[in-house]
Amino acid sequence: MFMDVQGPSNALFGRLPMILDLHYNNPWIMFAFALVVIGGIGTVAALTYFKKWGWLWHDWLTTVDHKKIGIMYIIVGLIMLFRGFFEAAMIRTHQAMAVGPDSPGFLGAVHGYLTPFHISEIFTVHGTLMILLAVTPILVGFMNLIVPIQIGARDMAYPFLNAVGLWLTTAAAALCMISLFVGSFSHAGWVGLTPLTQLDHSPGVGVDYWIWLIQISSIGSTLGALNLIATILKMRAPGMSLMRMPIFSWTTLATNIIGLTSFPLLTVALFLLTLDRYIGTHFFTADGGGNFMMYTNLFWLWGHPEVYFVVLPAFGFLSEIIPTFSEKPLFNHTSMIAATMGIAGVSWLVWLHHFFIMGAGPEVNTFFSVATMLVGIPTGVKVFNWAFTMYKGRVRLETPMLWALGAVLLLIGGGMTGMMLAIPAINYVSHNSVFVVAHFHNMFLIIAFAIFGAVTYWWPKAFGFRLDERLGHIFFWLFWAGSVFVFVPMYALGFLGMTRRLDYIAHPSWWPLLALEVVGIALYIASVAAFVLQIYVSFRDRERNKVTTSDAWETSRSLEWAAHCPPSFYNFAATPIVHSNDEWAWRREHGVTSVVPEKYTSIHMPKNSMVPVVLGVLFIIFGFAGTWRIGWMFFGSIIAITAVLIFRMFQKDIDYNIPAEDVEAYEREKLKSVDRAAQDNVHQTGEMGDAGTDSPAHG
Amino acid sequence: MAHHDQHPLDHPEVQASSTPKYVFAFILAMGVMIASCLITVVGDMSQLATLTWIGVLALIAVIGQLYFLFKLDTSKAMIWHTVSAAATIPLFFIAIVLTIWMFHHLEMRVMLGAG
Numbered sequence: 001m002f003m004d005v006q007g008p009s010n011a012l013f014g015r016l017p018m019i020l021d022l023h024y025n026n027p028w029i030m031f032a033f034a035l036v037v038i039g040g041i042g043t044v045a046a047l048t049y050f051k052k053w054g055w056l057w058h059d060w061l062t063t064v065d066h067k068k069i070g071i072m073y074i075i076v077g078l079i080m081l082f083r084g085f086f087e088a089a090m091i092r093t094h095q096a097m098a099v100g101p102d103s104p105g106f107l108g109a110v111h112g113y114l115t116p117f118h119i120s121e122i123f124t125v126h127g128t129l130m131i132l133l134a135v136t137p138i139l140v141g142f143m144n145l146i147v148p149i150q151i152g153a154r155d156m157a158y159p160f161l162n163a164v165g166l167w168l169t170t171a172a173a174a175l176c177m178i179s180l181f182v183g184s185f186s187h188a189g190w191v192g193l194t195p196l197t198q199l200d201h202s203p204g205v206g207v208d209y210w211i212w213l214i215q216i217s218s219i220g221s222t223l224g225a226l227n228l229i230a231t232i233l234k235m236r237a238p239g240m241s242l243m244r245m246p247i248f249s250w251t252t253l254a255t256n257i258i259g260l261t262s263f264p265l266l267t268v269a270l271f272l273l274t275l276d277r278y279i280g281t282h283f284f285t286a287d288g289g290g291n292f293m294m295y296t297n298l299f300w301l302w303g304h305p306e307v308y309f310v311v312l313p314a315f316g317f318l319s320e321i322i323p324t325f326s327e328k329p330l331f332n333h334t335s336m337i338a339a340t341m342g343i344a345g346v347s348w349l350v351w352l353h354h355f356f357i358m359g360a361g362p363e364v365n366t367f368f369s370v371a372t373m374l375v376g377i378p379t380g381v382k383v384f385n386w387a388f389t390m391y392k393g394r395v396r397l398e399t400p401m402l403w404a405l406g407a408v409l410l411l412i413g414g415g416m417t418g419m420m421l422a423i424p425a426i427n428y429v430s431h432n433s434v435f436v437v438a439h440f441h442n443m444f445l446i447i448a449f450a451i452f453g454a455v456t457y458w459w460p461k462a463f464g465f466r467l468d469e470r471l472g473h474i475f476f477w478l479f480w481a482g483s484v485f486v487f488v489p490m491y492a493l494g495f496l497g498m499t500r501r502l503d504y505i506a507h508p509s510w511w512p513l514l515a516l517e518v519v520g521i522a523l524y525i526a527s528v529a530a531f532v533l534q535i536y537v538s539f540r541d542r543e544r545n546k547v548t549t550s551d552a553w554e555t556s557r558s559l560e561w562a563a564h565c566p567p568s569f570y571n572f573a574a575t576p577i578v579h580s581n582d583e584w585a586w587r588r589e590h591g592v593t594s595v596v597p598e599k600y601t602s603i604h605m606p607k608n609s610m611v612p613v614v615l616g617v618l619f620i621i622f623g624f625a626g627t628w629r630i631g632w633m634f635f636g637s638i639i640a641i642t643a644v645l646i647f648r649m650f651q652k653d654i655d656y657n658i659p660a661e662d663v664e665a666y667e668r669e670k671l672k673s674v675d676r677a678a679q680d681n682v683h684q685t686g687e688m689g690d691a692g693t694d695s696p697a698h699g
Numbered sequence: 700m701a702h703h704d705q706h707p708l709d710h711p712e713v714q715a716s717s718t719p720k721y722v723f724a725f726i727l728a729m730g731v732m733i734a735s736c737l738i739t740v741v742g743d744m745s746q747l748a749t750l751t752w753i754g755v756l757a758l759i760a761v762i763g764q765l766y767f768l769f770k771l772d773t774s775k776a777m778i779w780h781t782v783s784a785a786a787t788i789p790l791f792f793i794a795i796v797l798t799i800w801m802f803h804h805l806e807m808r809v810m811l812g813a814g
Contacts, residue, residue, distance in 0.1 A: 293802075360804045361808050363804060
């Protein structure tokens, strides 16, 4: 039944004996391995020395608190982002070295320093992890961290499921890291170019790693989407009608509707590909009755909605940051909601523009071309709304606002080139050129800028102190300069005819532009250093940068700014009553900024659980066994996962109540720890000061 | 977070379970599957008639399962599930119909002779 595979294999170890044939003399892999081992040993040693294992286990790994889960999602995403960035630097430097027949070769490569197979692996893993294991987890992390507080909920609708989603994503990230050292990764591009992904053309385990890690992370994304939709629809605070909901929560809702309806498509497409590779079916083979164009069709049926899955939350970030630092309400809240849902709706109608040149003809291409251009209308509405929000506002160029403005400027560039690529005639010329690569990186940079803006904006909410402003500015300008130097030359190279995924550049006249891209990478490296330094300095000076009020920026507008910085584990001492779509701004204007409720009541909370961590470990085993075709371990892990889920179903001790008096004591303690002078000025607490109106410093 | 003070067996979705309906749904699913299999393997119909019949049988299977297995109806307990399922219908048509349309043109233009 199962396909015969090349190389050594047996029932006990599957294809693992193959790794004895692989060469581990690649200095790059050894360098990465050394980095991971040293980092791992350092972390274990530090946790042991500071006796932090219990804290790590009880407070973080087994938590079901949406805020901590959100922070862990973001940490996993940032680690993967740094790995993806390393790979980007390798691709750029290699291409700049491998120009012309006289260019030297190093480390076994004829030109440059990466062999063709190795660079194929690198751009495949770069694309896969940047989209699915870096950007997606960071965005989902922010949704977890902010949305429940922004809508006045205690936690997510399904806290346990939330933790499971995190650990599935972590399992996928772990498989990605394992593939770096045990075996190899796919060389077929992040989209899985068929028939290159078929067993005949990719007999190793790389494609299998790619399949299983995407499958595992997709299940996590689908569960997360279910959870966020249920949370937003069913758990909003009293008074928060859908039309009063802040835009970030709206974009989260739209995003997760897209996720819930599109991720299963990817799961099915990859499952059919799995059947092709494992039991010899012919869904996507080039011969034997298969149709590999159907794979491309199915992949992009998920792939294009996925583009909006990642860009809409970024638009949500901008819609929160820009009003705060313009000291004005967001221009036309209702049209922003309509634009968000409009983008989500059209997202399902445009996927074919990824393969205009397949040959479907003018009727089909025209339909999808027009549909693609339609996306420009709601996106334009958003850009104008942000611009009108800033118009006649008191714009403050603090770090989050700089990132937001950078993102809006990038959106104009990315949007215009997107309109160009929506025209099939242009697509026929530029398809598979680096112009397309520059375009979608331009779009992803919008997301990156929005993410760094969001990190700076909500950092005080999550941790109770602000990030260093001066280093934040340096980080922004270096990152901005790096983006210009890498991607403006890349646009030009695309027009000059450079195709994507090249391991050797045959055209020496392209070298100056490739060298400029390396300058951009150097600026990016400097920006990453500035970011790390910013985090370090901010931690070091956290007492000095401490936020003493719930409103860290003093002109924030939405409900999450009514919770403490950082919020209590139950978010709000009493369920807030919502009066406006800018609830915190409304409370400021009406002088009701007290964080002390009239009456305390007991709070119902979920208990921590180790089951999600156990499931995460079992899913790593499941993916590893699937990749290496170790049958007993594969089916054993499925049985174990099922058994753990059944065990969880019979667990009764999963929640608890915090008595009202404990909530009150906790809140008193919390307020005492806040600087009294700040309380007197901003949080007129009734018990600890006189009632009065909050007066923002810039207001 | 969701409240857990309700016994699982008290949930209206759980109470709607019914052995005869489950058995009927199973028999219906098996029946239409066998029928579509017979049409494909031994049927002597044109390609269009074969596809039409398989389509009709698939529709019967889907509707039967949605009603008898998932109990989707307009009752207060189930309306949310029913509306969610109905909301996927446009997406289903977009994905399937546009795909068929695209492959129809693709076949005419680049796959002549492929059957």
